[in-house]
Amino acid sequence: MTFAIEVFNLRKNFNQFHLNDVSFTLPTGTIMGFVGENGAGKTTTIKCILNLLKKDSGTIQLFGLDAKDDNLTIKERIGVVFDDIHFPDMLSAQQINKFLQETYQNWDRQYYFDLLTQLKVPIHKPIKELSRGMKMKLSITIALAHHPQLLILDEPTSGLDPIVRDEILDLFLQFMQDENNSILFSSHITSDLEKIADYITFIHEGEILFSENKDVLLYELGIWKGSKEQALDLPSDAKIRTRASAFGVEILVKRNEVSSAFQLDQPTIEDIMLFFVKGVLI
Amino acid sequence: MKALLLKDFFSMKSQIKWVFFIVICVIGMTFFIRDGMILLAITLMFGTIQVTSIFAFDEMSGWDKYANTLPFRKSEIIKSKYILSLLLTVGILLLVCPFVVFSNYVSETFKLNELISIICLVVSLSIVLLSFIIPTFIKFGMQKARIVLFIVVFSFSYGMKFVLDLITVPSLPPIETIQRMSYVSPIFALILLVLSYIISVKFYEAKEF
Known part of the structure; x- marks a missing residue:
């Protein structure tokens, strides 16, 4: 069995919070729901995986590569969605395409515009004029259009209505048609995870309480x-x-x-x- | 690199109308008061303000958090800001220099060599300013950086005044020497900019998002 993500004994200390020996693995070809209450350590763990935070100790590997040493190779192969779109809000989907085709070696312009059309996201409107649902659809399209092998999603469906959430979950299931693809999906909305996740990892006060097959x-x-x-x-x-x-x-x-x-x-x-x-x- | 510059130019695009409006106003003002140096100084300062606007847009959107999930080296993200600053400085210089020269030709305020030395000094000043502003923004973020810059400028001005009051200032070198120094001042400003880039990369690498 190969793994998209392997985290072992991850530690990260802040003044009033710490991740304590966080360990879990995401097998290739599966979706892992990452759950926990607010402040439990979900985002901190994801940020450590993405190298946005520096870990104090432990090992993190993506596709068997070291998350820090092979940073650039890994980032070509992952798509990341946060709970908001982090582009300056005067940019449009059209301009973002120009930016990203110079960013990713594997950027698929046609697929990007096809997805935007499918999701009815306006191409020329600046981000500031898009609804929250549209912004998240754009954000997910951006994450998918370079054909990543791993999606890392940090609360991508929070604050969205059930219709938009359903459309987004369909996109993720479509992405999972390729058995080499995997998803780490952090969410408060456990009903979304019940629909699509294969594994559930539960973090509480900086510690993993369980990481288990959902059906189990x-x-x-x-x-x-x-x-x-x-x-x-x-x-x-x-x-x-x-x-x-x-x-x-x-x-x-x-x-x-x-x-x-x-x-x-x-x-x-x-x-x-x-x-x-x-x-x-x- | 090209991608990052494109993104910054797209961010600035919404302000382009205002940039042209202000440049045209300043050009008009230049002919009215017959002083091209004001045009040069104002537009170069305006270029510096544009760089600070880019930092503000990035901070408001949480751009750095996202940019660090993309396949860019941290040094590349910082380098793009410096190249953008230089492109703006050179671009503005090329845009307004013909007006400065023409305005000076009409008003006959400065001789050609004096004009070139003043242009060199204004450009150098603009680059020196950027060399201080960029690492400060990276280290402290926009909100704190404004306060830090205010404290630095305030302390420097009063500190200089205090020191000058205490010591006897030696007489200034002859004007020809100052002029020769002004011709090479952009080289020193560029060296400072390179040092500033190295410091900014260190600050950025130490940052968490």
């Missing part, structure tokens, strides 16, 4: 609801996290370690996140 999370875990007394009947090895609820307790359990006599609900990624952040270990 959604189908091998279950939520049991009942009273504290009833909860004693559950095998203790099956319990992962417990939360108090209005009617007793809710327990996140390993489905295969619990008898079928117990009725279990299927969790969402949001439920799992809440169990890990608000719940307690038993």
